[in-house]
Each structure stands twice: as structure tokens, then as C-alpha cells.
Amino acid sequence: MPSLADRSADLVIRRARVRDDAPLTDIAIREGRIVAVATDLDVDAVQTLDVGGRATLPGFIEAHIHLDKALLARARPSVSGTLDEAIRVTGELKARRDRADMLERASRVIEMAVQHGTTTLRAHPDVDPIQGLLGVEVMLELRERYRDLVDLQIVAFPQEGLFKAPGTEALLIEALRLGADVMGACPYNETHWDDTVRHIDRVFEIAARFGVDLDMHADFADDTRDPRFAAVSQIARKTIEMGYEGRVSLGHVTSLGAVPPDQLGALVDALRRADIHIVTLPATDLYLGGRTDTHARRRGLTPVRDLLDGGVNVAYASNNVRNAFTPFGNADMLHVGNLLAHAAQLGTPADQARVLEMATTRAARAIGLRDYGIAVGNPADLVVLDGMRVDEALLDLPPRSWVIKRGRIAVTTRHCCELHRAHALQDTSQ
Structure with a gap:
């Protein structure tokens, strides 16, 4: 199981709204799994995605x-x-x-x-x-x-x-x-x-x-x-x-x-x-x-x-x-x-x-998936909504801004509304 022991990650999602009653959260991902969920994570990441306080849910x-x-x-x-x-x-x-x-x-x-x-x-x-x-x-x-x-x-x-x-x-x-x-x-x-x-x-x-x-x-x-x-x-x-x-x-x-x-x-x-x-x-x-x-x-x-x-x-x-x-x-x-x-x-x-x-x-x-959700150790399958509150997801039916599959950005719609294959994505940190 990957860990954050050496303070490195493949992807860090910054300023995610995971819960409406909690501060904005960073999510660190390595080898397709979540390795840390905390505020203001001190971590070196190959790729960083700042979601600007948007509601973030399990995929x-x-x-x-x-x-x-x-x-x-x-x-x-x-x-x-x-x-x-x-x-x-x-x-x-x-x-x-x-x-x-x-x-x-x-x-x-x-x-x-x-x-x-x-x-x-x-x-x-x-x-x-x-x-x-x-x-x-x-x-x-x-x-x-x-x-x-x-x-x-x-x-x-x-x-x-x-x-x-x-x-x-x-x-x-x-x-x-x-x-x-x-x-x-x-x-x-x-x-x-x-x-x-x-x-x-x-x-x-x-x-x-x-x-x-x-x-x-x-x-x-x-x-x-x-x-x-x-x-x-x-x-x-x-x-x-x-x-x-x-x-x-x-x-x-x-x-x-x-x-x-x-x-x-x-x-x-x-x-x-x-x-x-x-x-x-x-x-x-x-x-x-x-x-x-x-x-x-x-x-x-x-x-x-x-x-x-x-x-x-x-x-x-x-x-x-x-x-x-x-x-x-x-x-x-x-x-x-x-x-x-x-x-x-x-x-x-x-x-x-x-x-x-x-x-x-x-x-x-x-469907038989026992470890699922935004928690350490779980698969990094996530969806970022173009809305600022989790409790308004069913009310607003907001567009999906990003979709993360196994720790890689599979879909980006907020800017270009285009479906990307994960293996073809460029590093957004560059």
C-alpha cells in the first residue's frame, strides 16, 4: 500500500470541498490510491490540481x-x-x-x-x-x-x-x-x-x-x-x-x-x-x-x-x-x-x-467494492463538481469539472468540455 512517508505524490488535489462543515481539504494520491487527506498538505507532487473550493465526491x-x-x-x-x-x-x-x-x-x-x-x-x-x-x-x-x-x-x-x-x-x-x-x-x-x-x-x-x-x-x-x-x-x-x-x-x-x-x-x-x-x-x-x-x-x-x-x-x-x-x-x-x-x-x-x-x-x-470513498488507502476515484457545496449537488445538478480515475485526470470539462483519455493527458503542473 503506498504511503506519504517520503512526502511525495503523483497528484495532489488542492482546496477540495469534501464536507460542507469542514475546512477545504487537500487530497494526495500515489499509485492510484489516496495517501493523505488533510488541510494544507506539505507534499511534493508531480501534478497539482487546485479545484478552488469545489465540491468533491467519490466517483x-x-x-x-x-x-x-x-x-x-x-x-x-x-x-x-x-x-x-x-x-x-x-x-x-x-x-x-x-x-x-x-x-x-x-x-x-x-x-x-x-x-x-x-x-x-x-x-x-x-x-x-x-x-x-x-x-x-x-x-x-x-x-x-x-x-x-x-x-x-x-x-x-x-x-x-x-x-x-x-x-x-x-x-x-x-x-x-x-x-x-x-x-x-x-x-x-x-x-x-x-x-x-x-x-x-x-x-x-x-x-x-x-x-x-x-x-x-x-x-x-x-x-x-x-x-x-x-x-x-x-x-x-x-x-x-x-x-x-x-x-x-x-x-x-x-x-x-x-x-x-x-x-x-x-x-x-x-x-x-x-x-x-x-x-x-x-x-x-x-x-x-x-x-x-x-x-x-x-x-x-x-x-x-x-x-x-x-x-x-x-x-x-x-x-x-x-x-x-x-x-x-x-x-x-x-x-x-x-x-x-x-x-x-x-x-x-x-x-x-x-x-x-x-x-x-x-x-x-x-457491487462488491468494500474500500471506497475519500479516505486514506482507498482507490483515487473522484469527481469534482462545478459547485461550492456538497449539499447542493442534487439541487443544482452542477456540471462535472474534473473526473479522477485511479489517480489520473480522466475528464476535464470546466475549460474545454472535452473527453480525454487518461494516458494521453499532459502534466498540468508544467
């Missing part, structure tokens, strides 16, 4: 995004706006297996995300007999192409189900062998509850075999009348049985919002005991939720406040960008956080601080 983490399906709205816009239509239309589009098109669309979204301060993404490419392994292969190529700018985790995601789509299991195993980082799941996309249970059991077995974490799409509905969309208890039990506490994330979980208060507490406690992470996806969930309601329309969010207050780790993410699932978005975590704060009524100063955590330190936990 944003996009904990759940579908890069392979992004920006498909122009090719096939939604007509009804329903989940069933989105799955059907996207299935037809992905059957084309157009590698060049997927590379171009996914690259555009990665660059959007990086310019908006995201330093890590967890992508969920579809793995099924329709698309085969194309999504995983493209993500592997992009992971290498953008490695100086962003870390890309790859989830092997069976969108079409396991038993409903024969041949998917073999493809998932091959995806993990190729280099996918995480085992995905979609247990509600089976034909009946028994296969949902089998789906859950099988993905745990495969994950354990390869020693990888699990990230499931789960309980994506407005109510719990269909047991396929009420699988939280089953997943929590299986997590503990397999010794996978802390290694399972669930995306959506919207039907949990329809559970009566006298039942919700037990489910929240089960998630807490299993140390399962919940990733709410407000743009998609709000757009698709309550479609069949004729009045008093439900808004389709997981009960974020109840989960947080119950000790469950919650993060948020974009999920989809401009396709039939979500026709909006620009991969900006502050925009999504602002939407979530409105929809989940997280508007007090304390709640807004929690929303920022849900895009940074809480999101890091949800």
Missing part, C-alpha cells in the same frame, strides 16, 4: 445498466410503453446481432457516463439463445478499450429465463469462462413459480462454482399476487443457505412496495439478515409501473426509506437509457438521484446525503 458508481440495449429507441420506439412490449421489441432487435451497432451505442453511453462523473459501471448484457454471447463479447472489448477511464463489471444476464429458454445455462457458463465478473438472474421470467425457484437455485449453484457474486432482476411488478414476483424471501433464504451474505444484489424489487406494512417488516429484516443489496432503478420503474391501474396509479418504486431505515443497503442506477424500457436518460447519476429524491420523498438534508451515498459508497458495497 459515481452506476450499479446496474444495460449497455447492450441502450439507445434503441430510434430503431424501435415504444408504442404501448409496457414491460411486455419492451421485452418483446428488444428481443426482436437483439436477434439482429449487429456487433458494430452495439459497440457504437454502448460506447456512446459509456462516454456519457464518464463525462458525468461515473468511474465504475456494472453492465448486464443479455445472454440467451437470441443474442448468444454477443453482448458479453462486446462488453469485454469495451472493458479493455475504456480501462483508463472507467472500470466495467460484466454480469451474465439471462433476460429470457433459464428453463423458459433452453440452452441459456450453457451460454451463461461460457460467459463466465470468457471473463464475465458476475452471475445474473431473472427468476420472474419463467412460466410458473416452481421454475422460478429452480432458476434461483441454479444460478446460486453456478455462481458458487465460479466463485462470483450474484446480481438478480427480481420482483419487478406492481403487486405480489403472482408468486414469481414475490421471491425476496426465497432469495434471502437461499443466500444464507449458500453462505452468500453480502454477495447478492437485487435490481428493481418494485413489488415490495405493494406489501402491507404488517408484512413488510419481516421481509426487510430477511434482506438485512442476508445482507442483500437492493438497487432501485427509478427511471425505468416509474415509467413502467402502474400501467394497468385506472386510478390511484401506483408508481412502482421499491420502498427505499423502509429499506434504509431497516438496515438494508440500497443503491440506485440508470438501468436503461433511451429504449423501450426507458425512453429517457443520459447516464447522469445526479439526474437519476434527483428523480429518486422526488419520487421517494427523500428531500430533507439528511435524506439528500443518503441519496448521494446511494450513488457512491452504498453503490460500491452493492
Whole structure:
């Protein structure tokens, strides 16, 4: 672990506003990690960046995004706006297996995300007999192409189900062998509850075999009348049985919002005991939720406040960008956080601080990063906002002035609004 014992650093960020109730702070970085956080650091640096009191946060983490399906709205816009239509239309589009098109669309979204301060993404490419392994292969190529700018985790995601789509299991195993980082799941996309249970059991077995974490799409509905969309208890039990506490994330979980208060507490406690992470996806969930309601329309969010207050780790993410699932978005975590704060009524100063955590330190936990944040020893992944207060980030949605990835300036927008590859940057101290 690098230290500041010899008073030298690769990069020193001067006069950063890390906390609103503390003096401006210097951050020294060496070998991609933070080695000192203090006021008026006495250190010799190869490179110095004076941010002039701007709010400085850990780099944003996009904990759940579908890069392979992004920006498909122009090719096939939604007509009804329903989940069933989105799955059907996207299935037809992905059957084309157009590698060049997927590379171009996914690259555009990665660059959007990086310019908006995201330093890590967890992508969920579809793995099924329709698309085969194309999504995983493209993500592997992009992971290498953008490695100086962003870390890309790859989830092997069976969108079409396991038993409903024969041949998917073999493809998932091959995806993990190729280099996918995480085992995905979609247990509600089976034909009946028994296969949902089998789906859950099988993905745990495969994950354990390869020693990888699990990230499931789960309980994506407005109510719990269909047991396929009420699988939280089953997943929590299986997590503990397999010794996978802390290694399972669930995306959506919207039907949990329809559970009566006298039942919700037990489910929240089960998630807490299993140390399962919940990733709410407000743009998609709000757009698709309550479609069949004729009045008093439900808004389709997981009960974020109840989960947080119950000790469950919650993060948020974009999920989809401009396709039939979500026709909006620009991969900006502050925009999504602002939407979530409105929809989940997280508007007090304390709640807004929690929303920022849900895009940074809480999101890091949800994707398996245990040492994250502005502290000595942690990776030097940072975003400097063009605003002077941390507590106004969700209010002002300020431009991102600089993005730091592994201790190197990956993005500079305050002066030139241009994306730079980290290895091509000139030394700003000269």
C-alpha cells in the first residue's frame, strides 16, 4: 500500500470541498490510491490540481445498466410503453446481432457516463439463445478499450429465463469462462413459480462454482399476487443457505412496495439478515409501473426509506437509457438521484446525503467494492463538481469539472468540455 512517508505524490488535489462543515481539504494520491487527506498538505507532487473550493465526491458508481440495449429507441420506439412490449421489441432487435451497432451505442453511453462523473459501471448484457454471447463479447472489448477511464463489471444476464429458454445455462457458463465478473438472474421470467425457484437455485449453484457474486432482476411488478414476483424471501433464504451474505444484489424489487406494512417488516429484516443489496432503478420503474391501474396509479418504486431505515443497503442506477424500457436518460447519476429524491420523498438534508451515498459508497458495497470513498488507502476515484457545496449537488445538478480515475485526470470539462483519455493527458503542473 503506498504511503506519504517520503512526502511525495503523483497528484495532489488542492482546496477540495469534501464536507460542507469542514475546512477545504487537500487530497494526495500515489499509485492510484489516496495517501493523505488533510488541510494544507506539505507534499511534493508531480501534478497539482487546485479545484478552488469545489465540491468533491467519490466517483459515481452506476450499479446496474444495460449497455447492450441502450439507445434503441430510434430503431424501435415504444408504442404501448409496457414491460411486455419492451421485452418483446428488444428481443426482436437483439436477434439482429449487429456487433458494430452495439459497440457504437454502448460506447456512446459509456462516454456519457464518464463525462458525468461515473468511474465504475456494472453492465448486464443479455445472454440467451437470441443474442448468444454477443453482448458479453462486446462488453469485454469495451472493458479493455475504456480501462483508463472507467472500470466495467460484466454480469451474465439471462433476460429470457433459464428453463423458459433452453440452452441459456450453457451460454451463461461460457460467459463466465470468457471473463464475465458476475452471475445474473431473472427468476420472474419463467412460466410458473416452481421454475422460478429452480432458476434461483441454479444460478446460486453456478455462481458458487465460479466463485462470483450474484446480481438478480427480481420482483419487478406492481403487486405480489403472482408468486414469481414475490421471491425476496426465497432469495434471502437461499443466500444464507449458500453462505452468500453480502454477495447478492437485487435490481428493481418494485413489488415490495405493494406489501402491507404488517408484512413488510419481516421481509426487510430477511434482506438485512442476508445482507442483500437492493438497487432501485427509478427511471425505468416509474415509467413502467402502474400501467394497468385506472386510478390511484401506483408508481412502482421499491420502498427505499423502509429499506434504509431497516438496515438494508440500497443503491440506485440508470438501468436503461433511451429504449423501450426507458425512453429517457443520459447516464447522469445526479439526474437519476434527483428523480429518486422526488419520487421517494427523500428531500430533507439528511435524506439528500443518503441519496448521494446511494450513488457512491452504498453503490460500491452493492457491487462488491468494500474500500471506497475519500479516505486514506482507498482507490483515487473522484469527481469534482462545478459547485461550492456538497449539499447542493442534487439541487443544482452542477456540471462535472474534473473526473479522477485511479489517480489520473480522466475528464476535464470546466475549460474545454472535452473527453480525454487518461494516458494521453499532459502534466498540468508544467
